Amino acid sequence: MAQTAINQKCAAVIIGGSAGSLDVLLEVFPALKPHLGFPILLVIHRKSGSASVLINLLQSKTQLEVQEAEEKTILAPDTVYIAPADYHLLIEHNKMLSLDYSEKVNYSRPSIDVTFQSAADVFKDALVCILLSGSNADGVEGLIAVCNQGGMAVIQNPDTATMPYMPQQAVLNVNKHLILNSFEMADFINNLSHSSQKTD
Amino acid sequence: MQNEMLDNEQIKHLLNDILEIHGYDFLEYSFASIKRRVTRLYTLDNFSNFSLFCQKVKNDQAYFKRFLEEITVNVTEMFRDPTFYRSLREEVLPHLGTYPFIRIWIAGCSSGEEAFSLAILLDELNLLHKSLIYATDINPSVLERAKSGVFPLAYLKQYSENYLYSGGTKDFSSYYTANYNSAKFDERLLKKMIFSTHNLVSDHSFNEFQLIMCRNVLIYFDKTLQNKVFNLFDESLDKLGFLALGSKESLDFWANITRYKRVKTEKIWRKLQ
Numbered sequence: 001m002a003q004t005a006i007n008q009k010c011a012a013v014i015i016g017g018s019a020g021s022l023d024v025l026l027e028v029f030p031a032l033k034p035h036l037g038f039p040i041l042l043v044i045h046r047k048s049g050s051a052s053v054l055i056n057l058l059q060s061k062t063q064l065e066v067q068e069a070e071e072k073t074i075l076a077p078d079t080v081y082i083a084p085a086d087y088h089l090l091i092e093h094n095k096m097l098s099l100d101y102s103e104k105v106n107y108s109r110p111s112i113d114v115t116f117q118s119a120a121d122v123f124k125d126a127l128v129c130i131l132l133s134g135s136n137a138d139g140v141e142g143l144i145a146v147c148n149q150g151g152m153a154v155i156q157n158p159d160t161a162t163m164p165y166m167p168q169q170a171v172l173n174v175n176k177h178l179i180l181n182s183f184e185m186a187d188f189i190n191n192l193s194h195s196s197q198k199t200d
Numbered sequence: 201m202q203n204e205m206l207d208n209e210q211i212k213h214l215l216n217d218i219l220e221i222h223g224y225d226f227l228e229y230s231f232a233s234i235k236r237r238v239t240r241l242y243t244l245d246n247f248s249n250f251s252l253f254c255q256k257v258k259n260d261q262a263y264f265k266r267f268l269e270e271i272t273v274n275v276t277e278m279f280r281d282p283t284f285y286r287s288l289r290e291e292v293l294p295h296l297g298t299y300p301f302i303r304i305w306i307a308g309c310s311s312g313e314e315a316f317s318l319a320i321l322l323d324e325l326n327l328l329h330k331s332l333i334y335a336t337d338i339n340p341s342v343l344e345r346a347k348s349g350v351f352p353l354a355y356l357k358q359y360s361e362n363y364l365y366s367g368g369t370k371d372f373s374s375y376y377t378a379n380y381n382s383a384k385f386d387e388r389l390l391k392k393m394i395f396s397t398h399n400l401v402s403d404h405s406f407n408e409f410q411l412i413m414c415r416n417v418l419i420y421f422d423k424t425l426q427n428k429v430f431n432l433f434d435e436s437l438d439k440l441g442f443l444a445l446g447s448k449e450s451l452d453f454w455a456n457i458t459r460y461k462r463v464k465t466e467k468i469w470r471k472l473q
Contacts, residue, residue: 071230071419071448072426084448087419090232093208098230099448101416102237102273118232 009195010038011126012075012091014119016112016142018045018134020162022054024182025132026061031186034063037194039075043083043115045108045134051084058082071099077194083110090118106138116142125150126195130185132156134166143174153177154188206239206250214238214254221258224268224338225401228425234271241270269341273420274310277358278317278351280415281447282365285317287466289367292442293325296410302331305409305436307400308417309335312346312393313359318413319389320375324368328392334407336398343395349385351376356383400429405436412437416446423453430454437471444468 013036017024021044032040046054051068058080059066069081075095083089088110090098105111116129116139129146131139133156143153153174158164160181171177180188208231215226215234226234247253256263279285296302302322306315315335322328337343351359360372376383398406400417412433418426433443434456443451443460445467451457460469 070450072423072453087448090230090236092230092232098232099419100233100236100273101275101419101446102233103275114236118236121235122232 009126010128010192011095011123011195012039012041012119013128013130013189013192014041014043014115015130015132016043016116016134016139017132018108018112018136018138018163018166020133020135023133023162024156024185025058027182028186028189029058029061029064031190032062032064033190035078036064036189036192037077038192039077040064040080040189041069041075041083041089041115041119042080043089043110043112045110045112045138046085051082055082069097069099071097073097083115085110088114090114091122093122095122106136108136108138112139113142117145120145120149120151123149123151127151128154128189128192130154130156130180131167131170133161133163135163137166137169139166140169140173143170143177147174147176154185155179156185157181206235206242208235210250210254211235211238214257217254217258218264222264223402224399226271228401228422229420230422233420237271237273241267244270265341268339272339273416274339274342276310276313276416277355277362278313279359279362279366279368280313280317282362282367284415284444284447284466284468285321285362285366287464287468288318288444289321289325291463291466292411292444292468293321293327295440295442297325297327299410300330302327302411303407303409304331304333304411304413305407306333306335307398307412307414307433309337309343309346309395310339311342311351312349312395313351314413314415315346315393315395316349316375316385316389317363319392320363320368322392323389324370328389331392333393334409335393335395337395338397338399338401340397343397346393347390347395349387349390350382351385353378353381353383400432401425405432407436408438408441409436410438410441411444412441413444414446415444416449418445418449427454430456434459434471439471439473441471442468443471 064080066080088100155170156167157179158167161167219225257267322331363372376385
C-alpha cells in the first residue's frame with residue numbers, strides 16, 4: 001500500500017493522535033531513518049505538564065532530534081517538534097512556528113485540526129498528515145483541509161487502532177486517503193522524498 | 201469549521217484598512233494566528249462574502265468592537281500555571297515588600313483574572329494596602345468585564361484548585377460572594393486596581409513599575425514587535441524590578457537580555473541595572 005505514495009514530495013510530516021496513539025509512536029520512531037530531509041510535527045492530546053516525559057521517551061527511541069515546539073522556531077529537517085500541552089501549534093508562511101492560547105477546538109488544545117489546517121495553508125501539496133488512534137473527531141476537518149490543498153491524508157487502520165473512533169471518522173469523511181497499519185508507517189515515512197519547495 | 205481558508209492578500213488588505221480607519225495596528229501580529237482568528241470570526245458570523253465582511257468591519261463601529269474582542273485572544277484563568285504563582289509568592293513579591301509603594305503593570309489583562317489572582321497574593325503577603333495594580337488591555341469591552349469583578353461561578357472550582365496548587369492557604373471562597381451563577385470578588389481587591397486601555401503596539405510607557413506581567417500576549421506578535429515591546433517594558437521597569445512572561449515566551453533573543461537575570465525556572469526575569 002505504501003508504494004503508491006513513494007513519490008509524494010514532502011516538506012513536513014505532521015502526526016496527530018489522541019488516546020492510544022503513543023503505542024503507535026513508540027513502534028514507529030525506532031524504525032525512522034536519521035536523515036529524513038524534512039521535519040516531523042507531533043500534535044498529541046495529553047494532560048498538561050507532561051512535555052518533558054514525552055520528549056525524553058520519544059528521544060530514547062530515535063536518532064532524530066526531539067524537542068518541544070517553541071514559538072518563532074524555524075522548522076529544520078530531521079527534527080521532531082512536539083506541540084506543547086495547552087497551546088495550539090500554527091505554522092507561519094516562512095515555516096516558523098507560532099503558538100496560540102485561544103479557545104479549545106474539539107475540546108482539545110493543542111487541537112490536531114488547527115495544526116493540520118494551518119500547515120495545509122503553508123505547505124499545500126507538499127504536506128503529509130497522519131491521523132492515529134483516538135476517541136474524538138479532532139483531526140478530521142484538518143485532513144479534509146490537507147486534501148483540499150493537494151496534500152496527503154494518511155489514516156491509521158481503524159481495525160488495528162486501540163481507539164478506532166478518530167481514524168474511523170477520518171475514513172468516512174476524508175475522500176482521498178491512504179490507510180496504513182502502524183507497522184507500515186515507518187517505511188512509509190522513510191520513503192517520502194523531501195521537497196525543496198519554497199514558501200514565501 | 202474553517203475549511204474555507206481566506207486569501208492572505210485579502211486579509212493583509214483588511215488589516216491595512218483597519219489601521220487606517222480605526223487606528224489599530226495588527227500588521228506585526230503573527231500572521232498564521234491573526235488569519236485563523238479572522239477566518240474564525242468570518243465563519244462564526246456566517247459571512248459568505250469577504251468584501252461584505254470587510255465593509256462591516258470598516259464602517260460599522262459596533263461590529264468593529266466585536267471584531268476587536270474576537271480577534272484578540274481573551275482566554276485566561278485565575279492562578280493559571282500554579283507554579284508560576286507559587287514563584288511570585290515565594291521568589292518575587294517578598295522582594296517588593298521593602299518598597300514603600302508597589303506599582304504593578306499587567307499588560308494584556310483581558311477580563312481581569314490575573315489581576316485578581318495577583319491581588320489575592322498581595323493580600324496574603326500583607327502587601328495589598330500599599331500596592332496598585334495597573335491592568336491594561338487593547339480591548340475596552342473586556343476591561344468592562346474586569347472592572348465588574350464578577351466571574352462565572354462554573355469556573356471557580358478550577359480557579360480554586362489552581363489557587364491551592366499555587367500555595368494558597370485560605371479558603372478560596374472567602375474572596376468572593378456567590379450569587380446564582382456568578383461570583384463577585386471583594387471590593388477590597390478591586391479597589392487596588394486601575395483598569396485602562398493601552399495598546400502595546402502604539403502606546404508609550406506611562407509609569408515605572410516594580411513588576412510587569414505580560415503573559416501569553418507576546419506569542420501573538422512577530423519578532424520585531426516583540427523586541428519593541430521588550431524595550432517598552434524595559435523603559436517602564438524600575439531597576440531591580442521583575443518582568444514575568446507566559447510559560448512559552450522568552451526574553452532570550454532580546455538584545456538587552458544581559459541586563460536581566462532569570463529567576464529560577466519560571467519565565468520571570470529581574471532587571472539588574
